[in-house]
Amino acid sequence: MADKRIDSETGVETVGHEWDGIEELNNPLPRWWLWTFYACIAFAIGYVVVYPAIPLLDKGTEGIWGWTSRGQLAAEMKKEEDRKAPILAALAARPVEELPRDAELMRTAVAGGRAAFKVNCVQCHGAGAAGSKGFPNLNDDDWLWGGDLKSIETTLIHGIRQPGDDQTRFSQMPAFGRDGILDSTQIQYLVSHVRSISGQEQTGPSAQRGSTIFAEQCASCHGPDGKGNRAFGAPDLTDAIWLYGGSRADITQTITNSRFGVMPAWGQKLDAGTIKMLAAYVHSLGGGEDFVEAAAQPAAEVNEQP
Amino acid sequence: MNSPEPIQPPEAPQAVLYAKREPVFNRRIDGPFRRFKWFVMVVTLAVYYVTPWLRWDRGPYAPDQAVLIDLAHRRFYMFGIEIWPHEFYFVAGLLIMAGIGLFLLTSVVGRAWCGYACPQTVWTDLFQHIDRFIDGDRNARFRLHKAPWGPAKITRRLLKWSIYLVISFLTGGAWILYFADAPTLLRDFFAGDAAGVAYATVAVLTFTTFWLGGFMREQVCIYMCPWPRIQTAMLDEKSLIVTYKDWRGEPRGSVKKAEKEPDKFGDCIDCGQCVAVCPTGIDIREGTQIGCITCALCIDACDRVMKDIGRPRGLIDYATLEDCKAEAAGKPPVPVWQTLRHPRTMVYFAIWAGIGLALLFALGTRSRTDISVAQDRNPPFMLMSDGSVRNGYTVKLRNMESRPRQMEIAIAGIPGARMWTDDMPHQNAASTIRRTIAADAVENLRAYVIAPRGTASGHVTFNLRSLDEKGESDSSETRFEAPEAQ
Numbered sequence: 095m096a097d098k099r100i101d102s103e104t105g106v107e108t109v110g111h112e113w114d115g116i117e118e119l120n121n122p123l124p125r126w127w128l129w130t131f132y133a134c135i136a137f138a139i140g141y142v143v144v145y146p147a148i149p150l151l152d153k154g155t156e157g158i159w160g161w162t163s164r165g166q167l168a169a170e171m172k173k174e175e176d177r178k179a180p181i182l183a184a185l186a187a188r189p190v191e192e193l194p195r196d197a198e199l200m201r202t203a204v205a206g207g208r209a210a211f212k213v214n215c216v217q218c219h220g221a222g223a224a225g226s227k228g229f230p231n232l233n234d235d236d237w238l239w240g241g242d243l244k245s246i247e248t249t250l251i252h253g254i255r256q257p258g259d260d261q262t263r264f265s266q267m268p269a270f271g272r273d274g275i276l277d278s279t280q281i282q283y284l285v286s287h288v289r290s291i292s293g294q295e296q297t298g299p300s301a302q303r304g305s306t307i308f309a310e311q312c313a314s315c316h317g318p319d320g321k322g323n324r325a326f327g328a329p330d331l332t333d334a335i336w337l338y339g340g341s342r343a344d345i346t347q348t349i350t351n352s353r354f355g356v357m358p359a360w361g362q363k364l365d366a367g368t369i370k371m372l373a374a375y376v377h378s379l380g381g382g383e384d385f386v387e388a389a390a391q392p393a394a395e396v397n398e399q400p
Numbered sequence: 401m402n403s404p405e406p407i408q409p410p411e412a413p414q415a416v417l418y419a420k421r422e423p424v425f426n427r428r429i430d431g432p433f434r435r436f437k438w439f440v441m442v443v444t445l446a447v448y449y450v451t452p453w454l455r456w457d458r459g460p461y462a463p464d465q466a467v468l469i470d471l472a473h474r475r476f477y478m479f480g481i482e483i484w485p486h487e488f489y490f491v492a493g494l495l496i497m498a499g500i501g502l503f504l505l506t507s508v509v510g511r512a513w514c515g516y517a518c519p520q521t522v523w524t525d526l527f528q529h530i531d532r533f534i535d536g537d538r539n540a541r542f543r544l545h546k547a548p549w550g551p552a553k554i555t556r557r558l559l560k561w562s563i564y565l566v567i568s569f570l571t572g573g574a575w576i577l578y579f580a581d582a583p584t585l586l587r588d589f590f591a592g593d594a595a596g597v598a599y600a601t602v603a604v605l606t607f608t609t610f611w612l613g614g615f616m617r618e619q620v621c622i623y624m625c626p627w628p629r630i631q632t633a634m635l636d637e638k639s640l641i642v643t644y645k646d647w648r649g650e651p652r653g654s655v656k657k658a659e660k661e662p663d664k665f666g667d668c669i670d671c672g673q674c675v676a677v678c679p680t681g682i683d684i685r686e687g688t689q690i691g692c693i694t695c696a697l698c699i700d701a702c703d704r705v706m707k708d709i710g711r712p713r714g715l716i717d718y719a720t721l722e723d724c725k726a727e728a729a730g731k732p733p734v735p736v737w738q739t740l741r742h743p744r745t746m747v748y749f750a751i752w753a754g755i756g757l758a759l760l761f762a763l764g765t766r767s768r769t770d771i772s773v774a775q776d777r778n779p780p781f782m783l784m785s786d787g788s789v790r791n792g793y794t795v796k797l798r799n800m801e802s803r804p805r806q807m808e809i810a811i812a813g814i815p816g817a818r819m820w821t822d823d824m825p826h827q828n829a830a831s832t833i834r835r836t837i838a839a840d841a842v843e844n845l846r847a848y849v850i851a852p853r854g855t856a857s858g859h860v861t862f863n864l865r866s867l868d869e870k871g872e873s874d875s876s877e878t879r880f881e882a883p884e885a886q
Contacts (some may be wrong), residue, residue: 126616222778
């Protein structure tokens with residue numbers, strides 16, 4: 095076994111093993127290599143002492159530096175909160191309709207609103223804010239309660255049809271069929287009329303009869319020409335956008351049983367800064383309207399049944 | 401420790417698993433190769449220390465440092481060339497060229513990189529000159545090494561290590577100047593205002609230079625560097641190496657012995673000069689080996705000895721093993737340039753030059769404007785109250801020149817389509833918009849394209865054109881989605 099000899103080619107001693115004629119030369123490692131190895135061991139011991147390392151039964155060792163990944167996360171979150179605090183304060187101090195005057199603040203608000211939207215709003219309005227049947231699409235230029243920053247903020251704070259908030263957006267369409275106000279023939283006339291003013295059908299005799307009924311029953315909210323009224327959240331019936339569908343069946347259903355959606359009053363749940371950020375984000379989606387003084391009056395006073 | 405031997409038989413000598421480094425005290429030598437080594441050292445050190453201070457005027461919107469790796473703004477400046485992150489293939493190409501260039505160099509002149517230009521070699525050489533300057537030549541240094549620690553030795557050691565440290569600090573300090581404006585950074589560095597990473601980098605590089613150049617030296621080549629291992633596979637009998645012509649030198653004998661019996665001895669007088677001058681402490685007469693960086697100082701030493709004793713030079717010389725064999729067989733020596741006719745050399749050169757030409761071509765034809773458009777996926781399209789259809793896009797415009805430029809963006813492919821961006825009133829929507837893009841910047845636009853009622857899905861093309869004398873253009877095609885016809 096220990097058949098050491100000096101290899102004639104290299105002049106180096108062999109370690110003395112031989113496997114089928116293959117021998118190993120004994121070229122010693124440099125000594126500093128050994129020191130490096132010891133240094134690694136020393137480092138490992140130091141690591142175990144200062145960092146959490148050894149799992150015990152209920153929890154691991156804590157390490158004398160007290161570092162934890164949760165603690166690091168908390169510190170980073172705290173840092174982020176501290177960074178955001180002055181921005182939120184600036185937002186809270188500024189009326190929402192004046193936001194566009196400060197481009198930088200507006201950009202920050204839109205970015206913050208995008209994040210808040212993902213947490214609070216996507217459940218109904220969808221991740222792209224495109225909504226679905228019964229849940230309005232926030233990207234388009236059609237607004238039930240107004241699409242300027244101030245109106246959007248008011249809607250967000252007080253919600254829609256929220257009991258307990260006396261400024262909530264409120265209106266109620268009668269269930270014309272179910273409550274026996276109109277019979278089914280009259281409703282069909284009305285459907286024809288509504289479809290004709292939105293350009294989906296030619297105006298025929300049925301629609302002409304419906305026009306009379308519309309003037310009596312519907313014009314008070316939807317307007318004589320069917321263009322809607324934002325004070326009551328009454329949709330424009332002449333445009334291409336149908337929240338609950340624009341087919342005959344859908345409109346019949348709507349008139350018979352009435353429709354109305356609800357939205358939480360976010361003012362009770364979110365801080366003023368976040369609500370302004372959400373308003374800015376929704377406004378930025380492509381359909382936001384300019385704020386004009388006249389449109390500033392929230393429709394909240396109109397909460398008696400029209 | 402790792403030996404698989406189970407039990408050492410008591411009579412066997414204890415195996416040495418860890419060996420202490422044998423220090424190298426190389427003797428001073430002068431000669432053509434030593435002078436070439438001086439030349440390369442001066443050139444490489446000058447390039448390293450001077451480059452960050454060269455200026456290059458790029459106008460008011462870009463830094464004026466000739467070579468600058470601006471990590472913070474992700475730009476790489478090299479004289480007239482500016483490289484953006486998406487053009488990193490230029491840097492990758494240069495690195496590949498550097499790699500293949502090493503292969504090429506190895507194929508042509510063996511380990512010339514190791515022997516002359518490698519930073520480890522250059523700094524080790526520099527530090528060995530300092531050893532000689534402080535402690536004296538080979539024998540004096542050897543004596544001092546053996547001497548017990550006393551005031552004189554401690555003073556000399558401290559002095560030498562201080563000089564090491566100063567050089568190391570300058571080395572590490574010059575490195576960071578490549579990454580920021582050199583004069584500003586230098587001022588900030590000593591005022592204590594520079595970034596923490598600058599101090600950390602200088603500290604790390606000072607330490608590595610001090611340690612690797614001052615103490616590890618040839619051990620880096622022998623134990624750490626992967627390149628000698630790769631070269632082992634690249635050298636063959638046609639490679640130019642520094643080699644001892646044993647057919648001429650053996651058997652060794654002193655001049656006196658050779659005078660008595662001229663036929664019995666070869667040219668080597670066993671004076672040991674080739675070993676004494678070697679910076680890595682090897683004996684070249686044992687043949688080529690991993691410790692040989694082919695610095696050719698042994699050639700200088702041997703040639704001088706041969707001259708003194710009146711024998712022809714070149715007992716140790718640059719030669720290929722093949723030529724050695726031919727010479728030994730009595731054929732006339734082959735000129736060194738003949739090694740260039742090695743097919744492998746030509747293949748490496750062809751690849752190396754091919755990549756270089758491709759890079760030059762790409763550099764000459766690259767555009768300094770760029771547009772990329774990403775369509776919104778959610779929602780894919782938006783029906784407006786008047787029945788028209790709107791799509792949202794994120795448009796990225798790049799102006800890669802160091803001056804602001806006006807650009808025109810036009811959409812094509814959808815009849816009647818108009819566009820606007822979120823920084824303009826949508827009433828001003830048009831099929832063409834203009835924007836001034838800041839110097840050396842990327843502009844992100846949130847763009848909307850609106851098409852009349854009844855438009856079907858299709859493709860929309862965004863055409864970008866620079867409104868300057870260059871008239872550069874670029875385009876990006878993407879989808880335009882619309883509701884299905886009812």
